[in-house]
Amino acid sequence: MRNPTLLLDLDGTLVDTAPDLAHALNHTLAAEGLAPFSEAEVKAMVGDGMAMLLRRALAKRGATFSPALIPVFLAEYEQHVADASRLYPGVAETLRELKSEGWILAVCTNKPLRAAERLLAALGIAQDLAAIGAADLVKAQKPDPAHVRATLALAGGEAARAVLLGDHANDVAAGRAAGIPVIFAAWGYGKPEMAEGAAARAERFSEVPALADRMLARQIRADLG
Numbered sequence: 054m055r056n057p058t059l060l061l062d063l064d065g066t067l068v069d070t071a072p073d074l075a076h077a078l079n080h081t082l083a084a085e086g087l088a089p090f091s092e093a094e095v096k097a098m099v100g101d102g103m104a105m106l107l108r109r110a111l112a113k114r115g116a117t118f119s120p121a122l123i124p125v126f127l128a129e130y131e132q133h134v135a136d137a138s139r140l141y142p143g144v145a146e147t148l149r150e151l152k153s154e155g156w157i158l159a160v161c162t163n164k165p166l167r168a169a170e171r172l173l174a175a176l177g178i179a180q181d182l183a184a185i186g187a188a189d190l191v192k193a194q195k196p197d198p199a200h201v202r203a204t205l206a207l208a209g210g211e212a213a214r215a216v217l218l219g220d221h222a223n224d225v226a227a228g229r230a231a232g233i234p235v236i237f238a239a240w241g242y243g244k245p246e247m248a249e250g251a252a253a254r255a256e257r258f259s260e261v262p263a264l265a266d267r268m269l270a271r272q273i274r275a276d277l278g
Contacts, residue, residue: 055209055214056155056156056157056214057155057210057216057269058159058183058208058209058210058211058215058216059156059159059215059217059261059265060159060160060186060201060204060208060216060217060218060233061159061161061218062160062161062162062217062218062219062221062224062238062241063162063164064100064162064163064164065096065220065221065238065242066141066218066219066238067140067144067178068138068140068141068144068176069138069139069140069141070138071093071095071096071138071242072092072137072138073130073134073135074095074099074130075089075090075091076129076130076133077126077127077129077130077133078095078110080126080129081107081125082110082111082114087114090110096242097242100221100222100223100243101163101194101223102164102194103123103126103130103163103164103165104118104120107122107123107126127168130168131167131168131171134168134171134172134175135171135175135176138172139176140178141240141258142257142258143259144258145177145178146259147258147261147262148178149181150262151261151262154262156265157210158208159182159183159184159185159186159204159207159208160173160182160184160185160204161186161195161200161227162185162188163187163188163195163200164187165187165188166185166187166189169187170185183207184204184207184208186200186203186204186205186207186208188200191203191207195219195224195226195227196224196226196227196230197227198228198230198231201217201227201228205231212231212232212233214272215233216233216235216236216265216268217231217233217235217236218235218238218255219235219237219238219241219243220237220239220243221241221243222243224237225247225249225250225251226250229250234251234271234272235250235251236251236253236254236261236265236268237251237253237254237255238258239255240257240258252268253267253268
């Protein structure tokens, strides 16, 4: 029997990335002569990938999206990916605990792979991960369950012994569609109502191991009939 897998959303779940996302976004907007956004405003727009973040920001400024802005944003973001971004409290210790208990850990993110790799390495948790299922690597994006399935395959896991942790409605939708129970990360960027459909809700990262074990036990009981 394979070890259980915990799939982890990145932005708003493992890491508070809003400061550096806001920097890159505002840098891009400034080049277009547009006003900046606060970190709180950026948090409300995160969750569907960088192109959608740009689209939402431009729409709020009454401007038209152009694909040419994506490389401008990415170049600035990758240079400053971990300037102010920080792990949420308890993440590093809890990931080590989960790994010691036999959990396979993998990130499932709508962020591009290179940016995700740089961020996770800079924050010192890349070595704890079996895989990074970035949207440009697996050619799918949450809420598409294909993103979850592809990340699970990269990690060598199986849906019957997997749990997903995320802070957005996209995480809940993608996990459920892939047949994987979801723990909603209440500390993240998602509004409380986005937890609807999740199997459990965690208020702090340190609660995740017990909740994940509970989800796994339920799956095993269901398999045994």
